[in-house]
Amino acid sequence: MSRNLSVAVIGAGRMGVDHIQRLARRTHGAEVSAVVDIDPARAAAAAAGVPGAAALTDIRAALEDPRTDAVLIATPGFLHEDALHAALARDIPILCEKPLTPDSVSAWRVLQAEEKLGRKRIQVGFMRRYDAEYAHLAELIRSGELGELLMLHHQHRNPATPPGFSNEMLINDSVVHEFDAVRFFSAEEITSVRVRTGKTTRNAPAGMNDPQQVLMETTSGVLADVEIYVNAQYGYEVGTQAVFEQGVVRIGNHAGPYLSARGRWGGTVLPGFAERFSAAYDREIQSWVDAALQGDIGGPSAWDGYAAAACCEAGVEAQKTGRTVAVELHEKPLLYQS
Ligand SMILES: NC(=O)c1ccc[n+]([C@@H]2O[C@H](COP(=O)([O-])OP(=O)(O)OC[C@H]3O[C@@H](n4cnc5c(N)ncnc54)[C@H](O)[C@@H]3O)[C@@H](O)[C@H]2O)c1
Numbered sequence: 308m309s310r311n312l313s314v315a316v317i318g319a320g321r322m323g324v325d326h327i328q329r330l331a332r333r334t335h336g337a338e339v340s341a342v343v344d345i346d347p348a349r350a351a352a353a354a355a356g357v358p359g360a361a362a363l364t365d366i367r368a369a370l371e372d373p374r375t376d377a378v379l380i381a382t383p384g385f386l387h388e389d390a391l392h393a394a395l396a397r398d399i400p401i402l403c404e405k406p407l408t409p410d411s412v413s414a415w416r417v418l419q420a421e422e423k424l425g426r427k428r429i430q431v432g433f434m435r436r437y438d439a440e441y442a443h444l445a446e447l448i449r450s451g452e453l454g455e456l457l458m459l460h461h462q463h464r465n466p467a468t469p470p471g472f473s474n475e476m477l478i479n480d481s482v483v484h485e486f487d488a489v490r491f492f493s494a495e496e497i498t499s500v501r502v503r504t505g506k507t508t509r510n511a512p513a514g515m516n517d518p519q520q521v522l523m524e525t526t527s528g529v530l531a532d533v534e535i536y537v538n539a540q541y542g543y544e545v546g547t548q549a550v551f552e553q554g555v556v557r558i559g560n561h562a563g564p565y566l567s568a569r570g571r572w573g574g575t576v577l578p579g580f581a582e583r584f585s586a587a588y589d590r591e592i593q594s595w596v597d598a599a600l601q602g603d604i605g606g607p608s609a610w611d612g613y614a615a616a617a618c619c620e621a622g623v624e625a626q627k628t629g630r631t632v633a634v635e636l637h638e639k640p641l642l643y644q645s
């Protein structure tokens with residue numbers, strides 16, 4: 308395809324608007340042909356100033372338009388399955404924000420629909436894989452330079468939760484990123500999950516435990532832990548310490564620049580994920596567009612979305628029961644083995 312990839316963006320909320328700007332202004336080889344939101348005012352506002360972008364309220368209208376080459380789904384997770392099936396029926400490239408779907412049964416249905424097409428069409432929005440430090444750590448792990456990877460310690464801190472945030476969302480919305488990160492770094496599946504709750508901050512909404520500790524193990528026995536703290540107040544921080552046979556690698560948390568001035572030294576804590584991962588989102592979308600133009604996908608697949616959904620399910624059960632819960636996965640179809 309020598310012309311630009313015409314993308315219909317479904318959902319013009321926080322992420323959708325961000326991706327529309329990215330596609331329209333910072334991505335090579337792409338243009339936004341439609342913005343779909345159930346709220347017509349949101350669709351119109353997001354399409355305004357984007358040349359050629361139609362404002363629509365129904366995904367079907369975007370999919371019926373022959374100009375639509377690809378779809379970016381940024382509606383809430385519980386709506387992803389319907390949009391995914393509709394876009395798969397058109398057999399076009401899809402970037403689906405995380406989560407693929409909210410549970411492993413619906414994720415498996417999506418994966419089977421894709422398998423019938425005989426090629427990967429869905430990329431899942433696990434953008435951390437595109438963060439420069441994440442990519443560097445993954446390279447170090449693959450090179451074997453520091454020996455075998457033994458442990459991963461993660462911190463994931465958000466300043467505050469939006470209204471209605473729950474213990475379950477802490478796993479499904481937030482720790483889903485670490486489930487993907489552990490699978491990405493170890494290149495293995497997660498076999499079990501355990502969740503510990505302890506003393507809770509007075510800043511958490513009533514009924515919520517915050518922070519929590521999520522413990523997991525991979526096929527070869529790599530142990531990983533996450534401190535997930537979603538009402539940390541002071542800012543947004545995501546970091547990992549990877550422990551190897553011959554060294555330790557730290558990424559995230561305290562990226563520079565460090566300033567020495569007015570009798571103090573130090574850096575800045577970023578306010579949120581949009582700032583922390585802005586370059587990663589740019590790379591993620593560019594990689595998806597580049598691959599889509601070649602009829603491929605450029606990153607985490609529907610299998611990665613399905614496996615993360617299964618980990619989340621185990622995580623929520625572990626959170627409720629206090630037990631170590633096994634992650635159950637179907638056999639990996641051939642399509643996803645390379
Ligand atoms: N990768 C990340 O770091 C990251 C960060 C935040 C959110 N997300 C994900 O992005 C997705 C969107 O999150 P958000 O924070 O932008 O949500 P949001 O609530 O801000 O926006 C969702 C939008 O979808 C619209 N919508 C609802 N039903 C619709 C329908 N049937 N058809 C079309 N539009 C509909 C809403 O009107 C709203 O504008 C979620 O899956 C979320 O988990 C990912």
Ligand SMILES: O[C@H]1[C@H](O)[C@@H](O)[C@H](O)[C@@H](O)[C@H]1O
Pocket residue numbers: 465480481482484580
């Ligand atoms: O939806 C957001 C988003 O996925 C962020 O990347 C993550 O850090 C937050 O914890 C989560 O609530």
